[in-house]
Amino acid sequence: MSSTTATAGQRARDALRERFSDVVSQLAAAGALIVVFIVLSFASPVFLTADNLFNIGSQTAVTAVIAVGMTMVIITAGIDLSVGSVSALAGVLGVMLITGAGLPVPLAILGGILVGAGTGLVNGLLVSVVGLNPFIATLGMLTVARGLVYIFTNAKAVFGAPDSFRLLGQGVIGPIPIPIIIILLVAVAGYIVLSRTRLGRYAYAMGSNLEAARLSGIPIRRYLTSVYVISGALAGFGGMIAMSRVNSGQPNFGIGLELDVIAAAVIGGASLFGGQGTVLGTLIGAFLIALIRNGAVLLDINTFYQQVIIGVVIWLAVAWDQYRRRRLAAASE
Amino acid sequence: MSSPETRATTEEPVVRFKKVSKEFPGVLAVDSVDLEIMPGEVHVMAGENGAGKSTLMKLLSQVERPSHGEIEIAGEPAEFHGPGYAQSRGVAMVYQEFALATHLSVAENLYLGREPGRAGFVNRRAERENARGLLERVGLRVEPERLVSSLTVAEQQRVEIAKALAIDAKVLVLDEPTATLAEREIEGLFEVIRDLTSHNIAVLYISHRLDEIFHIADRVTVMRDGQVVDTLPVSELDEDKLVRLMVGRAVENLYPKPEIEVGDVLMRVSGISRGQKLKDCSFEVREGEILGFAGLVGAGRTELARAVFGADRIDSGTVELEGKKLKIKKPSDAIESGVGYLTEDRKGDGLALQLGVDQNITLANLPASFGFLNLGSEQQIARRRKDELNIRTPSVRRKVQVLSGGNQQKVIVARWLETRAKVLFFDEPARGIDVGAKAEMFGLIGELAKEGHGMVLISSYLPELLNMCDRILVMREGEVAGVIEREEFSEERIIALATGAKEATA
Numbered sequence: 094m095s096s097t098t099a100t101a102g103q104r105a106r107d108a109l110r111e112r113f114s115d116v117v118s119q120l121a122a123a124g125a126l127i128v129v130f131i132v133l134s135f136a137s138p139v140f141l142t143a144d145n146l147f148n149i150g151s152q153t154a155v156t157a158v159i160a161v162g163m164t165m166v167i168i169t170a171g172i173d174l175s176v177g178s179v180s181a182l183a184g185v186l187g188v189m190l191i192t193g194a195g196l197p198v199p200l201a202i203l204g205g206i207l208v209g210a211g212t213g214l215v216n217g218l219l220v221s222v223v224g225l226n227p228f229i230a231t232l233g234m235l236t237v238a239r240g241l242v243y244i245f246t247n248a249k250a251v252f253g254a255p256d257s258f259r260l261l262g263q264g265v266i267g268p269i270p271i272p273i274i275i276i277l278l279v280a281v282a283g284y285i286v287l288s289r290t291r292l293g294r295y296a297y298a299m300g301s302n303l304e305a306a307r308l309s310g311i312p313i314r315r316y317l318t319s320v321y322v323i324s325g326a327l328a329g330f331g332g333m334i335a336m337s338r339v340n341s342g343q344p345n346f347g348i349g350l351e352l353d354v355i356a357a358a359v360i361g362g363a364s365l366f367g368g369q370g371t372v373l374g375t376l377i378g379a380f381l382i383a384l385i386r387n388g389a390v391l392l393d394i395n396t397f398y399q400q401v402i403i404g405v406v407i408w409l410a411v412a413w414d415q416y417r418r419r420r421l422a423a424a425s426e
Numbered sequence: 427m428s429s430p431e432t433r434a435t436t437e438e439p440v441v442r443f444k445k446v447s448k449e450f451p452g453v454l455a456v457d458s459v460d461l462e463i464m465p466g467e468v469h470v471m472a473g474e475n476g477a478g479k480s481t482l483m484k485l486l487s488q489v490e491r492p493s494h495g496e497i498e499i500a501g502e503p504a505e506f507h508g509p510g511y512a513q514s515r516g517v518a519m520v521y522q523e524f525a526l527a528t529h530l531s532v533a534e535n536l537y538l539g540r541e542p543g544r545a546g547f548v549n550r551r552a553e554r555e556n557a558r559g560l561l562e563r564v565g566l567r568v569e570p571e572r573l574v575s576s577l578t579v580a581e582q583q584r585v586e587i588a589k590a591l592a593i594d595a596k597v598l599v600l601d602e603p604t605a606t607l608a609e610r611e612i613e614g615l616f617e618v619i620r621d622l623t624s625h626n627i628a629v630l631y632i633s634h635r636l637d638e639i640f641h642i643a644d645r646v647t648v649m650r651d652g653q654v655v656d657t658l659p660v661s662e663l664d665e666d667k668l669v670r671l672m673v674g675r676a677v678e679n680l681y682p683k684p685e686i687e688v689g690d691v692l693m694r695v696s697g698i699s700r701g702q703k704l705k706d707c708s709f710e711v712r713e714g715e716i717l718g719f720a721g722l723v724g725a726g727r728t729e730l731a732r733a734v735f736g737a738d739r740i741d742s743g744t745v746e747l748e749g750k751k752l753k754i755k756k757p758s759d760a761i762e763s764g765v766g767y768l769t770e771d772r773k774g775d776g777l778a779l780q781l782g783v784d785q786n787i788t789l790a791n792l793p794a795s796f797g798f799l800n801l802g803s804e805q806q807i808a809r810r811r812k813d814e815l816n817i818r819t820p821s822v823r824r825k826v827q828v829l830s831g832g833n834q835q836k837v838i839v840a841r842w843l844e845t846r847a848k849v850l851f852f853d854e855p856a857r858g859i860d861v862g863a864k865a866e867m868f869g870l871i872g873e874l875a876k877e878g879h880g881m882v883l884i885s886s887y888l889p890e891l892l893n894m895c896d897r898i899l900v901m902r903e904g905e906v907a908g909v910i911e912r913e914e915f916s917e918e919r920i921i922a923l924a925t926g927a928k929e930a931t932a
Binding site: 304 | 756776778779790
């Protein structure tokens with residue numbers, strides 16, 4: 094619209110706001126993160142200690158790593174509901190590769206990741222070739238993977254992993270826990286994929302307008318499938334980290350984990366309608382949830398309230414985001 | 427048609443805008459508008475995109491709340507309570523995107539929210555019978571039980587108008603109602619409109635098409651930059667004057683066709699068939715030529731372009747480019763061979779709206795090596811195309827969503843130029859863009875032909891084809907009905923071929 098009344102300054106501000114619109118929604122989540130951080134620092138003497146902070150980081154690793162893959166899926170206007178079950182299946186099979194097949198730990202970890210990638214491949218093919226709705230395809234995988242892990246373990250935990258397996262989830266390099274380093278590495282890799290590679294660009298394009306992407310010659314099937322494979326692989330990796338933290342294979346792990354992971358992405362500005370989302374935002378979302386959990390424990394708040402608070406945070410984050418986008422759309426009509 | 431000027435003295439206006447304004451952040455979309463709509467008149471709202479016509483209509487139908495001013499309906503001030511309230515006061519609106527529940531029947535749609543019956547039970551028989559009466563009034567001969575999804579666009583539009591009758595509307599707002607209709611269907615729509623006005627219903631009609639404004643309007647209000655420029659009886663207007671009022675300056679030539687020596691055959695399409703949609707279609711495009719595709723809506727023009735481009739599977743047929751036979755199974759094959767296709771629906775299947783101008787320009791040909799993007803050269807490409815095509819945006823990083831229709835269209839043109847396409851199919855490139863932007867778009871098409879591209883222009887608006895094309899291919903029911911050379915162009919010939927009717931005069 095020709096804005097006869099808008100001053101040059103206003104226009105410049107609008108342009109700036111729009112260009113950083115993704116960042117702005119992250120800033121809101123980041124602002125909330127900082128506020129919660131400061132409040133907890135004053136409210137609890139334990140909160141601002143290296144031990145506690147490292148602890149939060151280590152606990153968040155599983156969610157954060159899986160959420161990076163989830164962000165990519167959500168950007169394509171998809172969803173991966175199977176990540177919780179897949180993390181259990183991949184984690185347990187990974188542990189069994191050590192205890193049963195006698196594989197060295199690094200190879201077993203790789204095996205777990207591959208199991209996850211395999212489930213992701215099935216999800217991706219169901220979505221892109223069979224044409225199932227992502228919600229349905231991955232809902233099916235959610236129960237299939239959970240069923241498989243119970244079949245393989247008879248619903249019993251798998252013990253007998255060597256102490257060296259603990260390193261992944263409990264080890265340190267210098268003072269820094271390995272899970273925190275893993276978060277950083279996965280996040281940087283995810284950031285590069287989304288902002289610097291063909292795959293990332295096509296993910297945004299497919300999520301924004303699938304038909305436009307197809308008519309621009311993008312091989313939709315290949316790229317859509319790849320995104321689900323990445324999500325599955327990271328779910329497998331997350332599962333291995335989780336099993337390492339308890340040094341055993343837990344078939345019940347990760348029930349409902351997908352909801353935390355989706356919440357992290359959504360709080361961080363990813364839109365379930367596709368085309369929007371960033372790794373940085375998702376990390377902020379994951380840590381916001383973790384801080385609220387940790388704070389509730391430290392302040393001795395009934396754990397049931399945590400759930401309520403996190404739910405309210407999801408509402409606020411998404412409502413704010415949608416309000417902002419509507420303003421932008423109305424002004425640019 | 428009755429003459430509203432003479433009645434204006436005796437009758438109350440059905441709608442009166444009094445100093446109405448609407449502000450969006452940073453934009454005054456409607457600026458202190460005074461306007462009166464009389465019962466039984468066809469009042470056309472004209473103006474470029476963004477002039478404020480649609481926003482003004484949304485204020486009337488209470489989709490948006492005015493920032494200042496007052497709207498009176500039938501002499502009574504209308505408080506703001508939302509669209510449902512506006513309907514209860516007799517304001518009905520038909521948008522370009524229909525507000526129909528396509529999985530429900532025609533009758534169920536007509537009475538949605540006002541179902542006859544009691545205690546929560548719907549009296550289906552009464553619903554059906556009442557619906558029959560309404561459908562008759564809008565000249566729609568379909569059973570009320572039919573699902574809306576099974577109707578054509580023109581039929582769905584009639585259902586929308588019947589909905590207006592169902593709420594006993596005093597004023598009906600039609601937002602570019604002919605944009606998706608074929609010529610024949612437009613005449614039918616005009617008959618319905620005349621019937622409505624003869625029953626004293628006022629019709630507020632938003633349109634971009636000059637020819638139909640003179641065809642249907644009693645009075646015309648021209649808006650520019652949120653303000654009413656003037657309201658005039660159509661008898662005091664001609665095309666030049668109307669365009670001047672809309673644009674604020676004179677537009678010299680809407681269809682600047684350059685003189686071009688047409689070269690050798692660039693593309694040869696033979697025997698393309700696809701189910702019932704396309705039957706044995708063949709044509710050629712030459713270097714520097716602009717070939718038009720004419721035909722009624724549904725005649726297969728878009729389908730033929732999509733088939734050549736690999737967007738749809740075909741049963742048989744071949745495509746040759748520069749004498750080489752192409753294997754086109756999917757769009758990427760066509761793109762690699764040098765074929766581009768600017769789609770009819772730029773928002774629906776052309777643009778990735780949330781992505782930037784730069785990212786949309788490079789979408790079909792990303793500068794990348796080993797999967798990693800070359801962001802620097804992407805910026806260069808985008809800036810070069812922005813300057814070359816005069817894409818008006820402060821920065822190529824802006825989301826394409828916030829650009830005007832004409833500039834969005836140029837972004838897609840830039841995308842295809844970036845793929846080095848030799849043959850370009852432009853499907854309704856001027857639909858829904860400003861008069862000024864249209865002239866620019868046709869100028870661009872001429873330029874591209876001059877550079878040696880083979881251009882295929884698909885349009886439902888004959889003046890575009892007659893002015894721009896070297897040859898026009900006319901389609902009818904999935905077949906090529908004939909090809910007309912420029913020397914033999916006439917609307918009558920095209921319509922005769924398109925409808926299968928015998929030419930009235932040779």
